[in-house]
Amino acid sequence: MKTIFENSIKGRKGVISGEVNNDLIKKIDEKFLRKEELSLPEVSELDVIRHYINLSKLNFSVDTEFYPLGSCTMKYNPKVCEKLASREEFLNLHPFLSYIDEDSVQGVLEIIYEISRLLCEITGMKKITTQPYAGAHGELTGVLLMAAYHKAKGNNKKYIIIPDSAHGTNPASAAMGGYSIISIPVDKDGNMDVNILKEKINEEVAGIMMTVPSTLGLFEKNIKEIIELAHKYDALMYYDGANLNAILGKLKPGEIGFDIIHINLHKTFSTPHGGGGPGSGVVGVSGKIMDFLPVPEVIKENEKFKLNFNIKNSIGSVASFYGNFQVLLKAFIYIILLGKKGLIKVSEVAVLNANYILAKIKSYYDVPYNRICMHEFVLSARKQLKNGVHAIDIAKYLIDNKIHPPTVYFPLVVEEAIMIEPTETESKQTLDEFIDIMIKIAEISEKEPEKIKQAPLKTPILRVDEAKAARELKLKCDI
């Protein structure tokens, strides 16, 4: 499609605005003014609407296609959450109002207080900070909390232990927070290799970051042993909550000894992902980390909600205000809508759906860890590769069949990984269609592998030249 700049006609404008006095510019000294012409398009409102609506049609999305993107929990986003979270009473509120007059913002403070309490109950943690804007931001917050904890105790810590199946954000966050990484491999059953962990752990380890269930979609069998081992060295246990969708009402990370957790509200709690955000990566902590949380926190005193800026050893702030408030609000609405039974059902059916697909297709693909899975599972396209068909080819063939591909090539520990997460909101019929196509792909890969490798053929563009994009950088429109 043309770019919006290519639709530009000199003199056009897409807003109706009142009179402005152009002479006013003379009141400003030349040296403060921009000389360079503003390179923005000149288009009408209809031009803008048509352009971006037509662009939107080039996207796959949950509302239009099945989207089993592993690790991303692309469930349906209830419309009532969207509608209620867009009320003017929320949208018009200046965040600084809370710094001056808490009485004016009791409703929103109550929402922050209540979602924090609900998430504490769901995770078994003592306190929550809503500041982190996304999962990775939550991880960094967690790492900073670790650093503050160890500093306060006079511990000299240098390392964070991370399994090699972890998401890339884990080691990146640990490094950003000032730590070096010790990587631990998974064993033949897909669990963290406890023997190697025992060899590697030492007094200088600040913490262990775990994803539970792991990125292989498996429950970490040795979890209790790992937690005890960590605590023996005063290393903190960090829970990457990207996969919380599997364990609602089944397991509370705080209860079994985790010290810090982040939750991707844009996964488990159904806030839409927005094509890459905004999300929310709220962080929960156990009692021993409470005194280090970011400020301000929302507290309740004599039935009134207030801000508390005085947390004893607070790390400071990781966000301007309270995080992505509207995302918190959507998640809050989702939680009170579903309630206890609804939330438990979420995990039960998410796990049911994943196991159902796995059972139906496992004889067609290589399954590196053949166990009951949690809410997602990882296949390998190793079998298909013998005929030259890669995971990416399978992904592209699915696009031609109007299904968004699963996550491919992650986790890195599985060769030709295909990570499938159906979520609980997809019906048996949708799963059956997906299963049929996956089986068909396996069969075609045997007989006519070229057919898979050519895909996609029905999309607005075919496979792209990524090398060219990186070599001959073009990162903005011609104007």
Next chain:
Amino acid sequence: MSGFIPHTEEEIIQMLNVIGVNKIEDLFLDIPENLKTKNFNIPDGLDEIELEKKVKNLAKKNRSDIINFAGGGYYDHFIPAAVDVISSRSEFYTAYTPYQPEASQGTLQAIFEYQTMITGLTGLDYSNASLYDGGTALYEAIAITVRTNNRSKVIIDKGVNPLFRKIVKTYSINLPLKIIEVDLKDVYTDREKIKELLDDETAALVVQNPNFFGIVEDFEDLFIFAKQKNISAILVFYPVSLGILKTPGEMKADIAVAEGQSLGLPLCFGGPYLGIIAVDKKYLRKMPGRIVGETIDKEGRKAYVLTLQAREQHIRREKATSNICSNQALCALRAVVFLSLYGKNGFRELALKNFENAEYLKEKFSDIKNLKIKQGQTFNEFTIEIKEDAFNIVKELIRKGFFGGLPAGLFFEDKKNYLIISVTEKRTKDEIDTFYKILKEILKG
């Protein structure tokens, strides 16, 4: 089965049979019994009617009718209806990060256009798909410079938004980074002091325009001075002001960052907002976050794709330029729609209108005896000094329906009598006149 789970009881039994287990609980056998949750103390769910009532009640407990004269980096701008229409398209808001280009040209092209407009606005070479907010963007900018020139000291003018400065300090608690904040001379940047502090251990200098008190400056000379010592120049800017004010590029900044809330995002009690970053070409490969590039498909057609991914966490892990993964893409979409609607002329007029409204209020204020306007060039925000604690005055104004500004004392101990007032294009003559009258009464002349 209810709500958003479509399964019938029958289907569940069929599916369990296929899996080869008797009941759903059998799927959770890997979780040791002694670790399982015993109490799950969550209230019962609601139906949509009860839900609406409950949320409406919470919504009502906020004073959203208040008329905003407060800014402090977050402004009450008008948002054209078309912005909401585009950002509530399911195909945009229920998609994930555009990993598969064939299934996400919409998001990719929109980001590509966003990158273009941000570079056009700032006069710098490149931008990315967004960061979380202004403060985290500032930290990322600093991290780029520290990584590039291997120095550990950063000089930050206290005219930079105090919330941003706090985030930067928090991010640095476990790093060998030395953050030095330079006191203002009243509300003005202390250029001499800054020049003294810029030495060969300094990685970056950070200033803001207009500064937190609304003062507009030209930092070109300071930036040239810094760059002679191989110190990177970082400018924090206010997007709407660039409709008329000198750009970061024209000031010779190396990196520019901003809170992008003013570009079509509602105030919404603090978020979601938008972290904007733009860099000089020499920093492109050090820039954090997603970047969209143009290329061609197999048949030579123009296509967009995420590029330069070798900087990112999913490839580089602990060696990545940043940990950022999900960003604020939908907010960037809103910004690109906002900028398209205003366009070349509209955006300049928007800036002018802001300036005009603020100047109008300033003029009115000139007859209030107990009030002194801080001298100097300003845009849509300025600082007044009064004879009492501005906090109490603002409280009283709120009771009368006006959020009358930001008391500087919240962040500056020695400036309790300063009030920072912003006037956007949204404020009508009537509102400004009434606000002036009420403030005059409260200040008793």
